[in-house]
Amino acid sequence: MENRPLEYDYTVAKMFMFSTIILGIVGMLVGVILAFQLAFPGLNLMLGEGLAEYTAFGRLRPLHTDAVIFGFTLSGIFATWYYVGQRVLKVSMAESGFLMFIGKLHFWLYLVGVAAVVVSLLLGITTSKEYAEFEWPIDIAIVIVWVLWGLGIFGLIGIRREQSLYISIWYYIATFLGVAMLYVFNNMEIPTYFASGGIGAWYHSVSMYSGTNDALVQWWYGHNAVAFVFTVPIVAMIYYFLPKESGQAVYSYKLSLLSFWGLMFVYLWAGGHHLLFSTVPDWLQTMGSVFSIVLILPSWGSAINMLLTMKGEWQQVASSPLIKFMILASTFYMFSTLEGPIQAIKSVNALAHFTDWIVGHVHDGVLGWVGFMIMASLFHMAPRVFKREIYSKSLMTTQFWIQTLGVVLYFTSMWIAGITQGMMWRAHDEFGNLAYSFIDTVTVLHPYYTIRAVGGLLYLVGFFMFAYNIYKTMSARRIEENELQTASPMAA
Amino acid sequence: MDIATIQAYAYFFFTGFLVLVLYGYIYHLYSSEKKGTRDYEKYGNIALNDEVTDKPVEKVSDNETKNKEA
Numbered sequence A: 001m002e003n004r005p006l007e008y009d010y011t012v013a014k015m016f017m018f019s020t021i022i023l024g025i026v027g028m029l030v031g032v033i034l035a036f037q038l039a040f041p042g043l044n045l046m047l048g049e050g051l052a053e054y055t056a057f058g059r060l061r062p063l064h065t066d067a068v069i070f071g072f073t074l075s076g077i078f079a080t081w082y083y084v085g086q087r088v089l090k091v092s093m094a095e096s097g098f099l100m101f102i103g104k105l106h107f108w109l110y111l112v113g114v115a116a117v118v119v120s121l122l123l124g125i126t127t128s129k130e131y132a133e134f135e136w137p138i139d140i141a142i143v144i145v146w147v148l149w150g151l152g153i154f155g156l157i158g159i160r161r162e163q164s165l166y167i168s169i170w171y172y173i174a175t176f177l178g179v180a181m182l183y184v185f186n187n188m189e190i191p192t193y194f195a196s197g198g199i200g201a202w203y204h205s206v207s208m209y210s211g212t213n214d215a216l217v218q219w220w221y222g223h224n225a226v227a228f229v230f231t232v233p234i235v236a237m238i239y240y241f242l243p244k245e246s247g248q249a250v251y252s253y254k255l256s257l258l259s260f261w262g263l264m265f266v267y268l269w270a271g272g273h274h275l276l277f278s279t280v281p282d283w284l285q286t287m288g289s290v291f292s293i294v295l296i297l298p299s300w301g302s303a304i305n306m307l308l309t310m311k312g313e314w315q316q317v318a319s320s321p322l323i324k325f326m327i328l329a330s331t332f333y334m335f336s337t338l339e340g341p342i343q344a345i346k347s348v349n350a351l352a353h354f355t356d357w358i359v360g361h362v363h364d365g366v367l368g369w370v371g372f373m374i375m376a377s378l379f380h381m382a383p384r385v386f387k388r389e390i391y392s393k394s395l396m397t398t399q400f401w402i403q404t405l406g407v408v409l410y411f412t413s414m415w416i417a418g419i420t421q422g423m424m425w426r427a428h429d430e431f432g433n434l435a436y437s438f439i440d441t442v443t444v445l446h447p448y449y450t451i452r453a454v455g456g457l458l459y460l461v462g463f464f465m466f467a468y469n470i471y472k473t474m475s476a477r478r479i480e481e482n483e484l485q486t487a488s489p490m491a492a
Numbered sequence B: 001m002d003i004a005t006i007q008a009y010a011y012f013f014f015t016g017f018l019v020l021v022l023y024g025y026i027y028h029l030y031s032s033e034k035k036g037t038r039d040y041e042k043y044g045n046i047a048l049n050d051e052v053t054d055k056p057v058e059k060v061s062d063n064e065t066k067n068k069e070a
Helices: A011-040 A041-045 A050-057 A057-089 A097-124 A136-158 A167-186 A211-246 A251-267 A272-277 A282-294 A298-310 A313-321 A319-345 A345-350 A355-388 A391-427 A436-475 B003-034 B040-048 B060-070
Strands: A188-193 A206-207
Touching: A011 A057, A011 A097, A011 A211, A011 A313, A011 A355, A011 A436, A011 B040, A041 A050, A041 A167, A041 A211, A050 A057, A050 B060, A057 A097, A057 A355, A057 B040, A097 A136, A136 A167, A136 A188, A167 A345, A188 B003, A211 A251, A211 A282, A211 A298, A211 A319, A211 B040, A251 A298, A251 B003, A272 A282, A282 A298, A282 A319, A282 A345, A298 A319, A313 A319, A319 A345, A319 A355, A319 B003, A345 A355, A345 A391, A355 A391, A355 A436, A391 A436, A436 B060
Parallel strands: none
Antiparallel strands: A188 A206
16 A cells, blocks of 8 residues: 555545535525415415425424524534544544544434434424424434534544644534533433333324423523524634634634633523513523523624634635625624524513514524535535635625525515514504404515515525535646645636 | 522622633633743634644643653
């Protein structure tokens, strides 16, 4: 065997890059279908009455949320981990046959889990817990996949050359630990078939919690799924990819540490804001509100740190579409981490709760922050992984503007729709009779639902452009190692 | 003392304690840099010089040797 110099091995990173793109298309496509169904309900029957069971909003909605959270985003997290992890620890996966095996097993078992989720959700098999719809056999499979990832993380850390763990590694570790704790506790469930001695289907279960306790655990989990899937690992990405792509070290490493511990401490207490004006104790609701507002500080600590990293280098935002994606992602992060706390204030929540404004908030975070950052990360990784330049800079720029327009249409329409909805639900005459019936709000909201669907469609079109650009990059011009130092090479 | 009063005191002192922890940590970060125990900002270079052939900002073995000497 020839004696080749040591190189990073991106085999597993590449596998997860593909699943990021495929599951992104699935999740976003289903999302666009759902958005059009809300505007034009006839689409619930788009494949005829016989298949209505599978095309109805209620059946597809969990598929959309879970495909985006556990498909697109998790794949993106894994892909970037298997890339960033090696680089900042300065150790190659090729140096350990064991870690390589675990990495590949992690990917293939993950795919099996994804397939089981897609099939079971389409068949309507669900625990009915939001973002935790999977029945117990799938939960067990997910735990195994997660443990494999943990073995990969700590295994790689164990053989590292770099003594200090770069800040991104801390965020990846927090993702691993946070999700592990949340997932296990929220999914404590009793398989009914085995507990009852043979009644019902073998795969069904009931939650170990009930009533208000179930709601509390569910939203402790639900909100922290946002924390540890949509925030913490995405911060890990921007702390690596923005400095690397721009060639500027992070503005303040100390601020990154302070924000890390701040985020870790505060986020876990904020879930109560999902249960304002419900049956949970009042002090808990207040605590949820207060911690949500305090959360602005660590969130903005990271976001401002990223913007300041560009100090003196702002011309790069104009010249590089890749930097544009990351700076807009960081800006959307600031925006949605200000919007969330505002919605968590009790008096604002009295208007906003259950309205489309909440849907708008989730989407400016996920489309603007999570989606942009994952795509930017994959764009940065592609030339290094495939040893080729990015196929088209102009395609990337066009994609950026189309998707930005899509996000803006999405959240503005949902703001207007949500506040209109909230005001109409509350309006009453001098005797206290409600001024509007539910159908009145539906009629008024129709134009905004249509605008939202168009916004989502634009984002999906942009995602297809992204997928095409990455696909063509695989056969673009070959590049030399020295072209990969900072800014990613891209053809006009 | 009724439970509401105890809660109010607990809230107050806990908030004070957390403020202390927060500022204590900031003080720790800056003072250890001033004393020269640790240069936090150099760790930012881990992301920039990340080729497998690049010299680590702090080598694992260096540190072990230091520990053994101590």
